Amino acid sequence: xxxxxxxxxxxxxxxxxxxxxxxxxxxxxxxxxxxxxxxxxxxxxxxxxxxxxxxxxxxxxxxxxxxxxxxxxxxxxxxxxxxxxxxxxxxxxxxxxxxxxxxxxxxxxx
Amino acid sequence: xxxxxxxxxxxxxxxxxxxxxxxxxxxxxxxxxxxxxxxxxxxxxxxxxxxxxxxxxxxxxxxxxxxxxxxxxxxxxxxxxxxxxxxxxxxxxxxxxxxxxxxxxxxxxxxxxxx
Numbered sequence: 001x002x003x004x005x006x007x008x009x010x011x012x013x014x015x016x017x018x019x020x021x022x023x024x025x026x027x028x029x030x031x032x033x034x035x036x037x038x039x040x041x042x043x044x045x046x047x048x049x050x051x052x053x054x055x056x057x058x059x060x061x062x063x064x065x066x067x068x069x070x071x072x073x074x075x076x077x078x079x080x081x082x083x084x085x086x087x088x089x090x091x092x093x094x095x096x097x098x099x100x101x102x103x104x105x106x107x108x109x110x
Numbered sequence: 111x112x113x114x115x116x117x118x119x120x121x122x123x124x125x126x127x128x129x130x131x132x133x134x135x136x137x138x139x140x141x142x143x144x145x146x147x148x149x150x151x152x153x154x155x156x157x158x159x160x161x162x163x164x165x166x167x168x169x170x171x172x173x174x175x176x177x178x179x180x181x182x183x184x185x186x187x188x189x190x191x192x193x194x195x196x197x198x199x200x201x202x203x204x205x206x207x208x209x210x211x212x213x214x215x216x217x218x219x220x221x222x223x224x225x
Contacts, residue, residue, distance in 0.1 A: 009151075034213065043114075044154075044203070044216040086154070096142060096207050098214060100154040 002027045004087050006101035013077050014109050021072040021104045023061075023087030031089040033063055033070040034098070038084040047072075047085070057081070077108045113137050114206050116217030124225055125196060131189045131220045133204030139184035142207040144214060145177075147200045154203060160187040194224045 003026045013019055025031060035047040048056045050063040050070060061072045070087060087101040113136040121129050133143055143160040158179055159167040166179035176198075178190040191198055201221050205214040 004153075043218045046213040049213065096144070096159065096214075097156060098144075098154075098205075099156075102151070102153040 002031075002089065002091060002099050004089055004099055004101035006085075006087055006104050008104045009102070010105045010107065012107040012109065015079055016076050019072075019074045019077045019081070019106065019108075021085050021087075021106065023070045023072065023101060025068050025070065025087075025089050027068075027089060027091065029091060031091060033061070034088045034090075035059070035061055035070075035072050036086040036088060036100075038086070040083070044086070077106075079108045079110055082106055082108045114204065114215050114217040116204050116220055118220060119218060120221045120223075122223045122225065123194065126193055127224075129191045129194055129222060131191075131202055131204075131222075133187045133189070133206075133217055135185045135206045138206060138208060138215075140187075140206040140208070141184065142209070143181060143187040144205045144207060145179065145187075145189050146203045146205065148203065148219075149200050157189075162187075191222065194222070196224045198222065199224045 005024045007022055033050040036044050037047040038044045059074045061070050063070050084103050084105050086103045088098045115134040115136055117132045141162045145157045146154040147157050148154045156169050157172045160179045160181040162181045162184050168174045181187040201219050203219040205216045207214050
């Protein structure tokens with residue numbers, strides 16, 4: 001079955017430190033991977049998707065099919081990055097259906 | 111991107127009550143909307159795909175008679191939790207699919223508490 005795993009429930013770092021939020025997936029096909037973010041008291045919103053190959057708010061994520069991973073990285077964390085981050089995938093045959101990981105809460109201390 | 115309004119944001123009611131949650135797409139005609147449920151400290155789980163003008167598609171394990179979905183117009187989908195019980199207490203979130211392999215846009219969610 002398709003699954004998205006985010007092993008860390010909480011990640012705490014100090015401002016300026018590098019950040020890596022881990023995401024692994026299990027799916028035999030060609031998925032599309034996403035990172036969604038939910039800031040305090042705000043709705044879930046798309047941060048980035050692997051096919052765009054963009055850097056959003058300093059975050060990047062590379063799809064590694066060999067390791068079935070899509071880790072989210074930022075070289076220098078900012079306090080405003082504190083939020084809940086969800087990794088998700090859609091199936092190649094049903095691009096509407098999102099499968100989410102359990103989320104990682106990122107806390108960036110000053 | 112699409113603006114999604116979900117109402118109410120919070121509901122507290124007695125066991126046995128039926129609760130209706132609305133999801134509106136304010137600036138996009140959505141043929142497809144999605145309903146998710148999130149239990150505490152767990153992932154968002156897709157419950158059903160709401161299709162305008164036709165029956166919703168439910169995920170395995172989701173009771174269609176328990177969670178009634180109506181998508182009568184291109185801007186409104188409703189989820190009715192019938193005869194709600196404490197185990198139905200959860201966070202319900204809707205999203206709008208804008209098609210063309212574009213990302214979904216989410217509502218603020220509804221926290222349902224059944225006493």
